[in-house]
Amino acid sequence: MSSFWEYANPRKFMRTTNWLLPLVAAASVVVTATGLIWGFFFTPDDFRQGSTVKIIFLHVPAALMAINAWIMMLVASLVWVVRRHHVSALAAKAAAPVGLVMTLIALFTGAVWGQPMWGTWWAWDPRLTSFLILFLFYLGYIALWAAIDDPDTGADLTAVLCLVGTVFALLSRYAAFFWSQGLHQGASLSLQPGTRVDWAYKAPLYVSMSGFVLIFVALVLAGTRTEIRARRMKALVARERMA
Amino acid sequence: MIPDLGRYASEVLSAYVVSLALLAGVVAWYWLRARAVRSQLDQVEQRQERTE
Amino acid sequence: MIALLIRDLRLAIRAGGGFGLGLAFFLILAVLVPLGVGPQPAVLAAIAPGVLWVGALLACLLSLDRIFALDWEDGSLDLLATAPIPLEAVVTIKALAHWITTGLPLVLAAPVLGVLLNLSADAFGWLVLSLLVGTPALSVIGTFGAALTVGLKRGGLLLSLLVLPLYIPTLVFGAELVSRGAAGLTTQTALLLLAGITAGAVAILPFASAAVIRINLR
Numbered sequence: 001m002s003s004f005w006e007y008a009n010p011r012k013f014m015r016t017t018n019w020l021l022p023l024v025a026a027a028s029v030v031v032t033a034t035g036l037i038w039g040f041f042f043t044p045d046d047f048r049q050g051s052t053v054k055i056i057f058l059h060v061p062a063a064l065m066a067i068n069a070w071i072m073m074l075v076a077s078l079v080w081v082v083r084r085h086h087v088s089a090l091a092a093k094a095a096a097p098v099g100l101v102m103t104l105i106a107l108f109t110g111a112v113w114g115q116p117m118w119g120t121w122w123a124w125d126p127r128l129t130s131f132l133i134l135f136l137f138y139l140g141y142i143a144l145w146a147a148i149d150d151p152d153t154g155a156d157l158t159a160v161l162c163l164v165g166t167v168f169a170l171l172s173r174y175a176a177f178f179w180s181q182g183l184h185q186g187a188s189l190s191l192q193p194g195t196r197v198d199w200a201y202k203a204p205l206y207v208s209m210s211g212f213v214l215i216f217v218a219l220v221l222a223g224t225r226t227e228i229r230a231r232r233m234k235a236l237v238a239r240e241r242m243a
Numbered sequence: 244m245i246p247d248l249g250r251y252a253s254e255v256l257s258a259y260v261v262s263l264a265l266l267a268g269v270v271a272w273y274w275l276r277a278r279a280v281r282s283q284l285d286q287v288e289q290r291q292e293r294t295e
Numbered sequence: 296m297i298a299l300l301i302r303d304l305r306l307a308i309r310a311g312g313g314f315g316l317g318l319a320f321f322l323i324l325a326v327l328v329p330l331g332v333g334p335q336p337a338v339l340a341a342i343a344p345g346v347l348w349v350g351a352l353l354a355c356l357l358s359l360d361r362i363f364a365l366d367w368e369d370g371s372l373d374l375l376a377t378a379p380i381p382l383e384a385v386v387t388i389k390a391l392a393h394w395i396t397t398g399l400p401l402v403l404a405a406p407v408l409g410v411l412l413n414l415s416a417d418a419f420g421w422l423v424l425s426l427l428v429g430t431p432a433l434s435v436i437g438t439f440g441a442a443l444t445v446g447l448k449r450g451g452l453l454l455s456l457l458v459l460p461l462y463i464p465t466l467v468f469g470a471e472l473v474s475r476g477a478a479g480l481t482t483q484t485a486l487l488l489l490a491g492i493t494a495g496a497v498a499i500l501p502f503a504s505a506a507v508i509r510i511n512l513r
Binding site: 137140143147160164179 | 439444447450453456457459460461464467468471484485492500503507510513
């Protein structure tokens with residue numbers, strides 16, 4: 001029986017993703033396009049929010065992936081720390097820029113949506129604030145990877161940063177809720193997605209969410225492949241110098 | 244072609260345009276980097292085969 | 296261990312800059328803010344807790360890269376890592392030395408700057424208390440950041456990018472504690488949460504910092 005850990009072998013990973021990646025990439029394009037086209041062209045306007053409700057098909061999937069990308073990085077970092085599989089560390093590295101972009105999309109679409117609905121681009125609402133903080137954590141993580149030359153040292157240090165960062169990101173989220181309640185009592189601006197959303201919106205939303213998940217998987221696979229190749233190249237060049 | 248978006252047309256359109264541009268940007272970046280690294284790796288591998 | 300603490304304190308005081316610099320920065324910030332915001336007492340009183348806390352944060356940040364940089368350059372960090380005391384203890388001592396030379400002066404200077412910023416009279420006690428409880432966390436978290444960036448040539452800017460997000464919970468609860476104290480509201484929750492973060496950081500982060508140093512020394 002083949003075990004999941006076989007994919008920790010770079011060669012096996014490359015062989016598998018060689019045929020898997022085009023499939024996932026194609027599926028991600030098809031599903032995302034379906035979800036977004038369905039959401040953009042074939043959903044009714046909300047009676048209260050007008051056409052701005054169509055932003056939900058970008059905003060919610062992006063926000064979902066912004067958080068899930070960090071969770072995936074956390075798991076991959078843990079796997080690296082515990083079992084020292086290089087593919088795992090490189091996958092965490094490959095996921096970070098995608099998470100950063102997802103956070104950016106969530107923040108931007110949120111601002112554009114908030115402007116007509118709440119009358120402001122930005123409010124120091126706890127949800128918004130914790131996303132901005134998540135954005136900073138992504139930046140720090142990527143900057144640390146970029147600053148370190150030795151790949152194994154980089155993998156170790158960023159893994160520790162990811163673990164510590166997760167704890168502090170959760171604390172910050174809790175702090176943001178505490179702080180915002182403390183300053184403006186009862187001013188709850190956040191919409192609660194999913195509570196009273198009609199199926200006319202829910203169905204394309206789920207499609208679009210699956211599409212974003214597939215985009216994320218495809219990009220992480222592609223990025224990991226690139227990182228594996230980059231490491232191999234580094235090793236070859238180093239051997240060349242030694243000879 | 245484009246559905247009637249009412250008075251929020253600019254908001255909805257800009258949200259879609261910017262988000263898709265960001266997605267396209269990150270995809271293009273991953274793609275270009277993958278291509279660059281692959282061609283460099285091929286070069287190094289060929290060079291080493293010749294010397295061996 | 297005490298010898299190490301005394302050595303670090305001596306170095307910090309003698310090396311110049313490090314010791315007084317954070318304090319001077321704190322003072323300058325408290326002077327610049329009213330110049331930028333305007334002299335209205337009500338406005339200053341409203342923003343004083345936040346400004347003082349942000350100032351303390353940045354002043355702490357200034358001296359972080361000195362925690363390990365000198366020891367890294369002259370190789371004494373390698374000696375400390377192989378010394379009979381555990382590296383976790385070394386890191387804790389380093390953080391303590393940083394707190395004594397940076398955090399403690401800030402705590403003592405804060406009431407004076409509170410006067411400059413027109414902080415309400417009820418809040419002075421809370422300000423000192425919040426800084427006293429909160430600044431150890433700043434030093435411990437900062438030591439972790441310094442440990443992460445110790446081997447890097449241009450670590451200074453990266454260090455602030457890494458450490459400042461980690462400071463957010465301390466900042467929020469610290470500033471909240473002072474403004475609640477100023478408004479005469481109940482302060483217990485904020486104080487307990489601030490103390491909780493400090494206790495947690497002091498208990499756990501030295502292990503992370505020591506692990507990171509070992510990785511960097513490999």
